[in-house]
Amino acid sequence: MLKKILALLLVILMIVPAIVSCGNETEKPNSGINYDETENSDDNGDEEDDPIIAEVNEHVSEIASQVNLKGKTFTWIGPDGWQAPVKDEETGDVESDAMYFRQREIEDKFALTWVNNRAPTSGEGDTSSPTVDMIKQDVMAGSGAYDAAYGGNMHTQQLLINDCLMNLTDFTTMDLNNVWWQQDLQGSLSIGGELYFLTGPIVTSFYQDAMCIVFNKQVAEDYGVEGLYDIVNDGDWTFDKMLEIAQAVPENAGGAGAYRYGGIDGISVVVAHGYSLTEFDENGNPYILDSIPQEIVNIADKYSDIFSDDTQTVNTKWQTKNPGESFEEKYGYEGWDEMFADNKVLFEMTDTAGVAHLRTLDVNFGVLPMPKGYDSMENYVSYGSGQYVFIPKSAKDPQMTDVILEVMAALGYKYFKPTFYDNMLKSRSVKDFESKDMLDIIFNTKKYDIINIVDKGANISSDGELVTLFSGAIQESSANLVSKFFIKSKIVNASIKGLLANIAADVQH
Numbered sequence: 001m002l003k004k005i006l007a008l009l010l011v012i013l014m015i016v017p018a019i020v021s022c023g024n025e026t027e028k029p030n031s032g033i034n035y036d037e038t039e040n041s042d043d044n045g046d047e048e049d050d051p052i053i054a055e056v057n058e059h060v061s062e063i064a065s066q067v068n069l070k071g072k073t074f075t076w077i078g079p080d081g082w083q084a085p086v087k088d089e090e091t092g093d094v095e096s097d098a099m100y101f102r103q104r105e106i107e108d109k110f111a112l113t114w115v116n117n118r119a120p121t122s123g124e125g126d127t128s129s130p131t132v133d134m135i136k137q138d139v140m141a142g143s144g145a146y147d148a149a150y151g152g153n154m155h156t157q158q159l160l161i162n163d164c165l166m167n168l169t170d171f172t173t174m175d176l177n178n179v180w181w182q183q184d185l186q187g188s189l190s191i192g193g194e195l196y197f198l199t200g201p202i203v204t205s206f207y208q209d210a211m212c213i214v215f216n217k218q219v220a221e222d223y224g225v226e227g228l229y230d231i232v233n234d235g236d237w238t239f240d241k242m243l244e245i246a247q248a249v250p251e252n253a254g255g256a257g258a259y260r261y262g263g264i265d266g267i268s269v270v271v272a273h274g275y276s277l278t279e280f281d282e283n284g285n286p287y288i289l290d291s292i293p294q295e296i297v298n299i300a301d302k303y304s305d306i307f308s309d310d311t312q313t314v315n316t317k318w319q320t321k322n323p324g325e326s327f328e329e330k331y332g333y334e335g336w337d338e339m340f341a342d343n344k345v346l347f348e349m350t351d352t353a354g355v356a357h358l359r360t361l362d363v364n365f366g367v368l369p370m371p372k373g374y375d376s377m378e379n380y381v382s383y384g385s386g387q388y389v390f391i392p393k394s395a396k397d398p399q400m401t402d403v404i405l406e407v408m409a410a411l412g413y414k415y416f417k418p419t420f421y422d423n424m425l426k427s428r429s430v431k432d433f434e435s436k437d438m439l440d441i442i443f444n445t446k447k448y449d450i451i452n453i454v455d456k457g458a459n460i461s462s463d464g465e466l467v468t469l470f471s472g473a474i475q476e477s478s479a480n481l482v483s484k485f486f487i488k489s490k491i492v493n494a495s496i497k498g499l500l501a502n503i504a505a506d507v508q509h
Contacts, residue, residue, distance in 0.1 A: 050417070052179055056410045060109060063173065067403050070111035074404050078150040079131045081118035082387065083203050088116070095204060098419040102411045106404065117146065132158045135392050139164045144396030148405060150389045153452040153464075156197050159390065160453070161495075163502040165196040166391040171402040174198075178406075180413035182206070182384075182448065189450050191503060193284040197388035199448065201412040202405065205387040207420035208353035211268040212382060212442050213242070213368040218343045219258045223248040225346070229434040232368055232441070237380070239272070239371045242347060243306065249346050251311050261313045262336045262348030264303065266471035271383040271447055273299055273373025277466050278451045285500055286454050288466065288492050292485040299373070300470065300478035308476050314345060317476045337361065351385065352442070356424045367435040369442045382442045386452060456495040465492055 076084060085100035086093060103114050119131040132155055138145045139162075151159075159165050168174065169186070176185055182200035189195065200206055215228060225248050231237045246260035253259070270277060275296055278286045308317040314336050322330075333339045340348050341361040350358075355367055369380040389408075395401050421443070426436045455464020463471070465488040473481050 050422075053414055056180065056414045059178075059410055060105075060407050063403060063407060064109045067110070069400055069403065072110075072397065072400055073113045073115060074106075074400065075115045075117060075145065075147050076149070077117035077119060077131065077134065077146045079119055079129060079152070079155065081116065082205075083150045084116040084118060088114075094419055094424070098415045099204065102408065102415045105411055106407055110404075110407075129155055129158065131155055132162075135159060135164055135394075136162055139392055139394045142394055144394050146392050147395050147397065147401045148389060148391050150203060150387060152387055153385075153455075154457050156388045156390065157453050157455075157457070157499075159392075160191075160196060161499050161502060164393055166393055166395065166398065167194045167196060168198065168391065169193070169195050171398070173402045174406045174409075178410070180409040182446070185448075188448050189453070190284060191286060191450075192500070194503070197390045197453070198405070198409075199384075199386055199388050200409055201416050202389055202409040203387045203412070204416050204420060205353075206384070206412075207416060207425065207443075208351060208356070209385045209387070210352045210382050210442050210446050211265060211272075211349065211370055211384075212352060212355065212438075213370060214340070214348050214350055214355060214358065214365050215368060216258075216340055216343055216346055216348075217364040217366055219249070219346045222258070222343075223346070228366065228368060229438070232380075232438060235372075236375070237368065237371050238375060238377075239269070239303075239373060242371045246312075246346055249312075251309075253311075258343065259312060259314050259339075259345050260347065261307060262340060262345045262350075263314065264307050264349045264474055265383075266300075266474040267449070267451065267467050268349065268370060268383040269299060269303060269474055270296060270470060271449060272370040272381050274377055274381065275299075275373075276449050276451065277470070278449060278454065286450050286496060288489040288496070290486065290489060292482055292489075296470075297478070297481055300473040300481050303474045304476065304478040307474055314339060315475055340365070352425060352439075356420075359424075366432060367438045367442075369438060369445065380441055380445045382446050384446050384448050386448055388453075454492065454496050454499065456492050 078084065083099065085091070085103065086096040088100065088103070090097050090100060103116075106112070107114050117134075119129075119134055129151070131149065131151055135146060135149055136159070169190075175181075176195075176198075177183075180201050181198065185198060185200075186193070186195055189197065189199075215225075220226070220228070225245055228237075228245075231241060249258055249260045251260075267277070273295070275293065277288065277296075279289060280286055307313050307315055309315075310317065314331065328334055331339060333342070333344075336345065336348060337354070337358060338361075339345050340358070341363040343363070349370075358365055370382045372380055389405065391398065391401050391405075421439070426439055452464065452467060455466050457464045466485070469481070469484055469488055
């Protein structure tokens with residue numbers, strides 16, 4: 001009898017935890033994120049296997065079997081460790097770990113040592129960059145301290161102006177036709193047919209800098225806005241269509257209800273309309289037109305009327321009238337994302353890093369590509385602001401760097417795409433299957449523009465003259481845009497001529 005009682009107790013002890021466990025499986029974690037039960041019911045966050053990963057592994061192994069880098073050291077430098085792991089070990093930080101895993105695989109496969117140098121982001125008064133200064137000094141001394149480097153637009157420009165970068169078109173291992181590089185780099189970012197900087201999955205920012213539109217689903221429901229994904233898929237998602245749809249939100253609703261639009265980026269609007277502020281001459285050299293095309297003037301006039309109206313838009317024009325007033329004093333929120341999360345904005349232009357940030361807030365939203373400029377455009381176009389990789393002229397072993405950058409790009413696809421695109425963006429950030437398709441459209445039509453490199457900025461961290469001018473014209477006022485463009489184009493063209501003279505002198509040597 002005692003044995004039967006003990007056996008029964010054992011069975012009960014085994015069953016009760018199982019019952020409790022089954023009951024807990026139906027509970028959602030308190031993550032602070034609203035999940036749409038119907039749209040995400042079949043989505044467990046897993047992505048299908050990417051066949052290109054197998055191609056990456058084969059490609060890297062083939063290079064490793066053909067190249068002997070055993071015992072060599074690869075030294076990587078950039079501002080504030082943007083593209084370097086926090087520590088040379090796994091830390092639990094997803095961005096740092098993705099970069100660390102790539103670094104570790106390269107070290108293991110090629111039996112080399114990887115060294116990260118983290119220069120401060122900016123120098124005294126924000127007018128210089130320690131990264132630029134360190135590379136300039138290294139090039140002048142010819143010491144070969146750095147094998148490759150990375151930076152933003154103005155870092156790249158300053159190094160070009162000071163003739164510090166190698167021409168990359170003669171390198172043989174880097175194959176820019178591979179999917180792990182941004183396509184058409186030589187068509188959009190070359191100078192005189194030569195290429196001095198690269199981008200793509202080699203940097204994590206590739207998955208974070210694509211401009212797009214987010215819409216607040218609660219605001220859309222409140223004002224009867226429907227069918228946005230269908231409009232995109234039908235090819236009818238244009239700026240005019242967005243403005244038409246936004247009229248569902250009353251103009252005078254600011255404060256009491258919701259705003260139609262959040263901020264807007266001027267250069268992204270130009271690119272999405274199919275234009276560029278930079279042209280190329282017969283030799284492939286960039287230049288700025290002496291006069292602004294009338295189509296761009298029309299764009300600026302149209303959008304400045306809308307996006308400077310603070311009854312419709314969360315904008316910056318009010319700061320020109322009240323320079324001492326903070327965003328929080330004006331709107332009652334720390335920033336636009338808090339407003340968006342509180343269902344106060346219908347449409348907001350942001351980059352994909354902003355999309356990933358929104359997932360941490362309690363808001364239900366969808367993602368859309370940048371609208372076309374006009375109906376007859378064949379494709380959507382999404383602008384990428386860019387971080388770039390380059391090789392200092394003083395690099396001691398360019399052949400090694402050629403190999404490592406190709407491998408970095410391939411393994412960047414392997415580690416960064418699953419981390420930032422498949423997981424943080426497509427699985428964790430978006431709240432519906434349609435937004436995943438929208439992200440594919442955004443990245444398949446992503447475009448870079450050399451204007452950000454050749455445009456002359458006020459200091460190392462600022463946007464250039466024309467980028468700033470056009471962003472202001474869109475958000476604040478397009479008045480006198482033609483005359484302002486004429487003056488600033490002269491300034492920028494003079495800067496470009498100096499840059500081209502340095503490059504030409506180097507070629508002659």
